[in-house]
Amino acid sequence: MTKQITYLNESSNFIRGLLYATLRLQELKCIWLLECEDLHHKAYIGQSLGYEKELPLILNRRLSELFNVDQRILMPIGFEEQMSYLHKQFSLPDVCKLLQKSLASWTKKQLDKTEAVADEPSKLLLTSIHEILLSSYAKIGETTLTGIDLQLGQLTNIEFKSASPVVKLLAYPARSDKLTYKDGQDFDEQDSSDLKLVKFIHSIAVNIEICAMEVCAFNILTYKSMPLDFKADMAQQIWDEARHFILLADYLESHMGTVVGQYCYNFDVWNKHQLGDGLEEQLAIEQVIQEGDAVGNNMGLIFQLKQRGIHEKLQAILEYINADESMHTKNGNKWLNYICQRKGLNYMDILKTTSQKINKKLPGKFQLHESIYQFLEFPDEYITYTNQAFQNN
Ligand SMILES: [Fe+2]
Numbered sequence: 001m002t003k004q005i006t007y008l009n010e011s012s013n014f015i016r017g018l019l020y021a022t023l024r025l026q027e028l029k030c031i032w033l034l035e036c037e038d039l040h041h042k043a044y045i046g047q048s049l050g051y052e053k054e055l056p057l058i059l060n061r062r063l064s065e066l067f068n069v070d071q072r073i074l075m076p077i078g079f080e081e082q083m084s085y086l087h088k089q090f091s092l093p094d095v096c097k098l099l100q101k102s103l104a105s106w107t108k109k110q111l112d113k114t115e116a117v118a119d120e121p122s123k124l125l126l127t128s129i130h131e132i133l134l135s136s137y138a139k140i141g142e143t144t145l146t147g148i149d150l151q152l153g154q155l156t157n158i159e160f161k162s163a164s165p166v167v168k169l170l171a172y173p174a175r176s177d178k179l180t181y182k183d184g185q186d187f188d189e190q191d192s193s194d195l196k197l198v199k200f201i202h203s204i205a206v207n208i209e210i211c212a213m214e215v216c217a218f219n220i221l222t223y224k225s226m227p228l229d230f231k232a233d234m235a236q237q238i239w240d241e242a243r244h245f246i247l248l249a250d251y252l253e254s255h256m257g258t259v260v261g262q263y264c265y266n267f268d269v270w271n272k273h274q275l276g277d278g279l280e281e282q283l284a285i286e287q288v289i290q291e292g293d294a295v296g297n298n299m300g301l302i303f304q305l306k307q308r309g310i311h312e313k314l315q316a317i318l319e320y321i322n323a324d325e326s327m328h329t330k331n332g333n334k335w336l337n338y339i340c341q342r343k344g345l346n347y348m349d350i351l352k353t354t355s356q357k358i359n360k361k362l363p364g365k366f367q368l369h370e371s372i373y374q375f376l377e378f379p380d381e382y383i384t385y386t387n388q389a390f391q392n393n
Pocket residue numbers: 208209212240241244321325
């Protein structure tokens with residue numbers, strides 16, 4: 001039997017549909033992440049978002065090579081009709097898992113009929129996408145909806161509508177009733193006991209890492225018109241924070257004789273982010289001011305642990321964490337500068353306004369070497385401001 005030929009038109013339609021569906025899956029996982037009560041499971045969703053962070057980007061790139069004159073991301077109507085039917089019948093985790101499984105199986109089927117030479121770039125792309133979708137599926141857990149399948153035909157239907165479903169977010173991310181809420185920190189800053197370190201690590205895991213994932217999920221869901229690169233950076237950060245949580249939760253259990261949930265949690269990081277007016281202020285608050293400050297704080301903590309010759313494994317973990325945090329600050333600066341340029345806003349004005357809003361001194365406690373500020377993409381005006389502030393102190 002002669003193998004069926006996939007024309008360029010069909011290949012580009014599939015990629016266009018898959019691009020829409022991967023963005024839809026990313027959105028659904030962000031909502032699920034916010035609504036999920038179990039912190040460990042939240043982190044697994046975060047990991048799966050990380051695995052898939054570049055799918056929309058690479059699909060969009062390939063689409064632009066396939067003689068594609070229409071660069072818009074459009075909604076396949078038939079696909080959305082199936083999705084709204086599923087949402088009425090099943091829970092969000094069930095819909096997510098089913099969509100994940102269906103995307104993996106569609107990709108495999110398309111792969112089998114993609115032109116081997118003429119469309120080799122798509123073939124290679126779909127091979128790696130298929131692998132990524134499967135690893136990601138293993139992270140979020142298998143669907144129990146075995147009798148139902150989303151249809152490939154519906155996705156490749158060329159009737160598109162350029163709208164996006166409205167997302168309703170909760171005022172606060174979900175937490176289990178088993179955890180105890182407390183305003184502010186659950187430890188005394190002046191305390192120098194070992195218990196303070198235990199509580200501090202618990203607080204980083206539960207109050208910082210988890211909430212940092214959630215504010216990035218919020219950003220993806222709220223600022224939908226931002227470029228695909230921005231969504232990829234947010235998904236990367238969600239992945240990083242998820243891994244930070246897992247590492248610290250494991251360390252608490254294996255080396256500190258405690259578990260996540262032993263001490264109180266707060267919503268400080270989430271609340272501060274919500275004080276920002278628009279994405280520019282929210283990026284300034286979370287990624288630039290707070291994470292920028294965390295880079296110096298973490299370096300200080302690693303130094304202290306090294307000097308005291310304790311918690312060697314924790315030092316190693318913190319070094320990896322700090323490498324990631326520096327990228328979050330760098331990306332925060334990148335996108336804050338992007339918005340400033342597009343909207344004609346002043347970077348320093350935003351930083352000064354937002355640091356007042358969250359009641360934080362600008363610059364923070366630690367002065368970093370100028371080359372680190374440059375690596376973190378702080379603009380020259382910020383570096384000059386910081387140098388003067390530390391000279392005057
Ligand atoms: Fe982190």
